[in-house]
Amino acid sequence: MLEHVVEARKKLYERMESESVALFFAGSAPHRTTDQYYKYAPQRNFYYLTNLHEPNMILMMLNGKEDTKTYLFVEENTDHIIKWEGARMEKQAASERSGIDIANIRYLKEFDGMFHQVMNYARSVMGTPPKTLYLDLYHVDPKNPPIALEQADRILKNYKELTVKAINEHTSYLRMFKSDAEIKQIQAAINHTEKGLNNVMKKLKARSHEYQLEADFLHEITLSGSEGNAFETIAACSDNATVLHYIENRDVLKKDALILFDLGALHQNYASDISRTYPVSGKFTKRQKTLYNIVLEVNKATIEEIRPGVTWKHLNDFAKQMLIEKTKAIGLIKEDTEISELYYHSIGHFMGLDVHDVGHYNIPLEAGMVLTIEPGLYIKDEGIGIRIEDDILVTKDGYKNLSQSIIKEVEDIEAFIALDEK
Numbered sequence: 001m002l003e004h005v006v007e008a009r010k011k012l013y014e015r016m017e018s019e020s021v022a023l024f025f026a027g028s029a030p031h032r033t034t035d036q037y038y039k040y041a042p043q044r045n046f047y048y049l050t051n052l053h054e055p056n057m058i059l060m061m062l063n064g065k066e067d068t069k070t071y072l073f074v075e076e077n078t079d080h081i082i083k084w085e086g087a088r089m090e091k092q093a094a095s096e097r098s099g100i101d102i103a104n105i106r107y108l109k110e111f112d113g114m115f116h117q118v119m120n121y122a123r124s125v126m127g128t129p130p131k132t133l134y135l136d137l138y139h140v141d142p143k144n145p146p147i148a149l150e151q152a153d154r155i156l157k158n159y160k161e162l163t164v165k166a167i168n169e170h171t172s173y174l175r176m177f178k179s180d181a182e183i184k185q186i187q188a189a190i191n192h193t194e195k196g197l198n199n200v201m202k203k204l205k206a207r208s209h210e211y212q213l214e215a216d217f218l219h220e221i222t223l224s225g226s227e228g229n230a231f232e233t234i235a236a237c238s239d240n241a242t243v244l245h246y247i248e249n250r251d252v253l254k255k256d257a258l259i260l261f262d263l264g265a266l267h268q269n270y271a272s273d274i275s276r277t278y279p280v281s282g283k284f285t286k287r288q289k290t291l292y293n294i295v296l297e298v299n300k301a302t303i304e305e306i307r308p309g310v311t312w313k314h315l316n317d318f319a320k321q322m323l324i325e326k327t328k329a330i331g332l333i334k335e336d337t338e339i340s341e342l343y344y345h346s347i348g349h350f351m352g353l354d355v356h357d358v359g360h361y362n363i364p365l366e367a368g369m370v371l372t373i374e375p376g377l378y379i380k381d382e383g384i385g386i387r388i389e390d391d392i393l394v395t396k397d398g399y400k401n402l403s404q405s406i407i408k409e410v411e412d413i414e415a416f417i418a419l420d421e422k
């Protein structure tokens, strides 16, 4: 990943204004309750530019008139940190993993002084002080302000001459195009997920509750070397599957029902995101097979549409139109508009360091993008929810289905579940 991050920083510098500085904060583990914290997950833009999975670090990228300079601020080890949390990464290791010159790696306590030097007219490290301060200002909603805002408040108090701009337009643009090294990480994540789903199918008939299958998945991906789930597993039997983000997974398995899984393993912070739908009994009923094959045909035909130049709008319209025609043909709906009762999400999303990855959804597809294709049908009256989702790489000539080997044909699923548990 070293080459990848060096290249990513270079590309970001090319998009930044001259005389600007960008700050990226690694973040820290969120508080859970009393003295408990959630596991640390790095801020994705920080990780994208550094390859460093370490809390509290700060990346400073200076784009001067003629030159660029990259600084990294790391936490200093104390006895307490070493004994209670484990030693923080040393400067040498951080330099090797990120490709940032060790001379430019400093301790966090030096940050204020260093930033002052950057902003000091007389002795600025870049000749002239920056006019623009770029921050990662991704807002998921108004209640969750971006971490950069809290962190940067203190800086902005002292340097009112800086104009703050969001860096996200640029990082989101760059992150759409996966490097070969990133595609390898995504493929590794998908391979863990395939093993996990195979284990789910093996155990399906022996289980009585949704959460057991959630555990069978996590068990297998963990054994496979994944650091865990990319997002909360959906294991939704029967009409639970008509709730798109059902993650309770506490229900009893109904023997004659379908169960929908939407899940994915992580690999080195890269996500995978796969949906598969299986019959709890191991055999699809005639009705289930009819509906399943509609979704499967739409999944396959929409994937076939993928190539450079194609828009998200086209993929969305294509899949929806096909679902309309096929559900009309079996008498499930009469009017086109009724499809919104049976299919109420979009066809997919970019995928990468975030499972719903950042990116520009209004531009046509280009080689190097990775996206999901996930048509579905949800019929609450019949207790049926079906979604089939694959992870696709856009290539120069078309596409490569990175999850091609995760079985999805009715016959293959039934045969796999029927195999004796070893």
Ligand SMILES: [Mn+2]
Pocket: 273, 349, 372, 374, 389
């Ligand atoms: Mn998805």
